Amino acid sequence: TPMSLTTGIGLGAQNGILIRSGDALQTAEKLNTIILDKTGTITNGKPALTDVIAAPDQDEETLLRLAASVEKSSEHPLAEAIVEGAQARGMNLGDVESFDAIPGHGVSATVEGRHVLIGNLKLMNREGVGIGNFEDPMKSLANDGKTPMYVALDGKLAGIIAVADTVKEGSKSAIAAMKRMGLEVVMITGDNERTANAIARQVGVDRVLAEVLPQDKAFNVQKLQLEGKKVAMVGDGINDAPALAQADVGLAIGTGTDVAIEASDITLINGSLIGVVTAIQISRATMRNVYQNLFGAFIYNTAGLPIALGVLYPFFGILLSPLLAALAMSFSSVTVISNANRLKSWKPGN
Structure with a gap:
């Protein structure tokens, strides 16, 4: 078993997959549910600004400039897209006087003496901001797979930024491969349900957990585990770390944060979901090899031990000399090692 596991871990490294321990390799073979974080895992995590819709009494340029001024203090990928979109239009961004990131809701800040809120419907409800006639545009943008955000200025809705x-190249084919392997694929995201379902349709995911707060991701992993499932979590961000630690096997995208990588059991160096498929295939191939070795050793010992104990002597007068017994035992080890080394010829897709 140790020989096969060591060979399997080495095989993973050759395919750009860092497996921390033999336990992770063994557990991966039993997985039946894969949870995929959306941003940065299924998608590239590099969104771009697509729409700016201002309220009738607001100016589109001012709306975007103030929003981008706030978002330049945020580390979220969506914030970076807004800032880059404003800068591409030649806008000069203002200084932020105060900034507060509200997990699962959005951000709040003061810019040029104006109080700015950027976030989802939960943030608007929490702050008592009415959304007026913007519900339909929000639905339309979300149905297109975009992530729309409300922007409020001084407690009044000023517009929508989307x-x-x-989607990463290879995500759709990787998810299809997971399904062919008999795995249930679940997508988890903080995005609203319409946006999440639009992305899920693109890549072929049937089950979606949308509008999940960062601190609740681990709880959702636990709920699936309580259903009796062996669960893997695939993520790349700081807020994925608790879920990666909670899962039976945590897989971190190598292009993600150090915190996520540290919390994981397996790291996918190239950042592609194809690595998840390969990791599970390596685990299954390794465990098949382990079972073969155990079966072979069992048969060998079942046949060899009685002979070594002299069971043939009363019938045939045959005794196994200590020298031959030692050679037979060595041959058993050679057989196990040779079978384990067969793993080195394994190729993805086998």
């Missing part, structure tokens, strides 16, 4: 993230 960004869109593109």
Whole structure:
């Protein structure tokens, strides 16, 4: 078993997959549910600004400039898209006097003496901001797979800003491969349900957990585990770390944060979901090899031990000399090692 596991871990490294321990490799073989974080895992995590819709009494340029001024203090990928979109239009961004990131809701800040809120419907409800006639545009943008955000100025809704993230090359084929392997694929995201379902349709995911707060991701992993499932979590961000630690096997995207990588059991160096498929295939191939070795050792010992104990002597007068017994035992080890080394010829897709 140790020989096969060591070979399997080495095989993972050759395919750009860092497996921390033999336990992770063994557990991966039993997985039946894969949870995929959306942003940065299924998608590229590099969204771009697509729409700016201002209220009738607001100026579109002012709306975007103030929003971008706030978002330049945020580390979220969506914030970066808004800032880059404003800068591409030649806007000079103002200084932020105060900034507060509200997990799962959005951000609040003061710019040029104006109080700015940027976030989802939960943030607007929490702050008592009415959304007026903007519900239909929000639904339309979300149905297109975009992520729309409300922007409020001084306690009044000023408009909507939307960004869109593109699906990573290979995500759809990787998810299809997971399904063919008999795995249930679940997408988890903080995005609203319409946006999440639009992305899920693009990549072929049937089950979606939308509008999940960062601190609740681990709880959602636990709920699936309580259903009796062996669950893997795939993520790349700081807020994915608790869920990666909670999962039976945590897989971190190598292009993600150090915190996520540290919390994971397996790291996918190239950042592609194909790595998840390969990791599970390596685990299954390794455990098949382990079972073969155990079966072979069992048969060998079942046949060899009685002979070594002299069971043939009363019938045939045959005794196994200590020298031959030692050679037979060595041959058993050679057989196990040779079978384990067969793993080195394994190729993805086998």
